[in-house]
Amino acid sequence: MKNKQGAQPAVLLACLLLLAVDALAEHPVAEAQRHQREATVAYQAGDYAAYTRSMERAYELNPMSYPTKYNLACGYARTGRAKDALELLEQLTLAQVDFGMASDPDLESLQKLPKFLELLEMLEASIKPINNSTLRMTIDQLGIMAEGIALDAATGRLFFGSMRSGDIYVIDADxxxxxxxxxxxxxxxxxxGMTVDTHRNILWSIGTWFFMAENFDAEDPSASGVFGFDLETGELKHHYLADISVDGLNDVTVAPNGDVYxxxxxxxxxxxxxxxxxxxKTSPEPFGSNGLTVDPTGSTLFVSSYPVGIGAIDIQSGELHYLDAPENIPLYGIDGLYWYAGDLIGIQNGILP
Amino acid sequence: MELNEDLTAVTSVRIIEFANASLTPTTGVIEGDRIHYIGQGPAPDTVPSQFPAQLARFTGKTIIMTALLDE
Structure with a gap:
């Protein structure tokens, strides 16, 4: 099976949510994912022509998907279309996205071509680690499987949650x-996902029924929800559950007017x-959403649709459009999403490196 | 990500952290002029037995990093 994304926690969580959407309607991205599954079957059968046809269709339906772009390049390489493969690989290289092309057996037919070697050199030169962060803390416990983090600005306390146990931890000022x-x-x-709601003095945390949770039983679905805990005592004050057919909630944010998304x-x-x-209600509907944030005027809700990009929703009208971006700026696979001083800050873990 | 005036496009990006093999980040929180973000470190060589095999890769320690946003 072709899985060039790696197996990162957030990636898998996003996939879980997207499968849920997939079941609801034939959204173009859902249709693209259906073609990807067909491609996988063809690949496993060694039918690379069929694999490539399915990947082409998936790519037509969702050209924002970098894994699909890469997998299509692999199909082209497998079926003698070196020029087409190299064109896609060049786009990936310019975007500093690498799914392991240097050693991928699917690309063996390209490996001695000057253009391919040139791309490898470009990739090696461009993918240099950038480190502007400092380590704040390592929690000396294995298997917490943390995902969300929130700050109580009034006290300096940080909160984070465990996808495994469902527990929420607090790091105090000391x-x-x-x-x-x-x-x-x-x-x-x-x-x-979690956030501090200063309007209500509440810590909101998403609680999602999914495979990482202890005692998870696939045969016994529960409705996911959002849970509000008193910021001082940790007492559960509110909980709101999604429809049982909604397979997973992911993240939460509070708009300037106190609306909780x-x-x-x-x-x-x-x-x-x-x-x-x-x-x-939005038009069109987003294909799942992950990180989300509202601009300070409260007029635009930005949502990361993991397999597509960043959607901007006019809160008044519900109109959604996906942000344009230069070709070398991939907006695919963004998890956390935040507004800061007129910019968006994204945490991207859906592509490599 | 810098946005255009009508919030319809990303015009440029500045990368704060890239290709850090020491963690897989997931989400963060803004505090003033910095972001604290959380993720998981690499899975240990020996995974405690209470974790099912399919979750072994997710058992790394929790890591919190901080980065200034205006630099």
């Missing part, structure tokens, strides 16, 4: 870590002053 609350007290949930296979909002979550 750097001491302790258990704060747990979404698992309410069901078989892993704790994922929930991402996942369906977008929800808990409007300020209300006590019910509603589906956010």
């Amino acid at each position: 750097g001491q870590t302790s258990k704060f609350a747990s979404v698992a007290d309410s069901g078989t949930y892993g704790a994922i 929930l991402s996942g296979s369906v977008l929800y909002v808990l409007k300020a002053g209300t006590d019910v979550i509603e589906v956010v």
Whole structure:
């Protein structure tokens, strides 16, 4: 099977959410994923012509997918279309995306071509680590499988959750870590996205029923939800569950007016002053959503649609459009998404490196 | 990611961290002029037995990093 994305936690979580959307409707991205699955079957049967046809269709339907672009290049290489393969590989190289082309047996037919060697050199020169971060803390415990993090700016406390146990931990101002609350007290949930809601003095955490959670039983689905804990005591104050057919919620953010947005296979909002979550109606519908953030004017909700890019939703009209970007700036595979001083900050883990 | 005026396009990017093999980041939180982000380190050589084999790769330690956003 062709899986060039690696197996990173967020990637797998995103895939889980997308499969849920896939089941709901034949969105173009869902159709693309269907063709990818057909391609996989063809690949396993050694039918590279059929594999390439299916990948071509997948790529037509979702040209934003870098793994699809790479897999199509592999198909072209396998079927004697070196020029087409190199064209796609050059696009990936310019975007500093590398799925392991130097040693991929699917690209063996290209390996002595001058253009391929040139691309390898370009890749090696461009993919240099950039390090502008400092280590703040390592939690000396294996298997927490952390995903979300939140800050209580008033106290300097950081919160993070465990996708495995559902526990939420707090790091106090002295750097001491302790258990704060747990979404698992309410069901078989892993704790994922979270945020501090200064309007309500609440820590919101997504609790999602999914395979990483302890005691997960695929035959016994639970509705995912968002859980609100008192910021001081950790007491559960609110919880809102998605429709049982919604396979997973992912992240949460609070708009300037206090509206709480929930991402996942369906977008929800808990409007300020209300006590019910509603589906956010957009046109077109996003294909799943992951990280999300609202601009300071409260007019635009940005959502990362993992396999497509970043969607900008006009909150008033519901109109959604995907952000354009130069070809060498991949917006694919973004997990956390934040607004900072007029810019978007994205944490991208859906492509390599 | 710098945006154009009408918020329809990314016009340029500045990369804060790239190709750091010591963790797989997932999400972060902004504090003033910095971001704290969280991720998982590489899986240990020996995975504790309480974790099913299919989750072994996710058992690395939790790591929190901080980066200034204006530099």
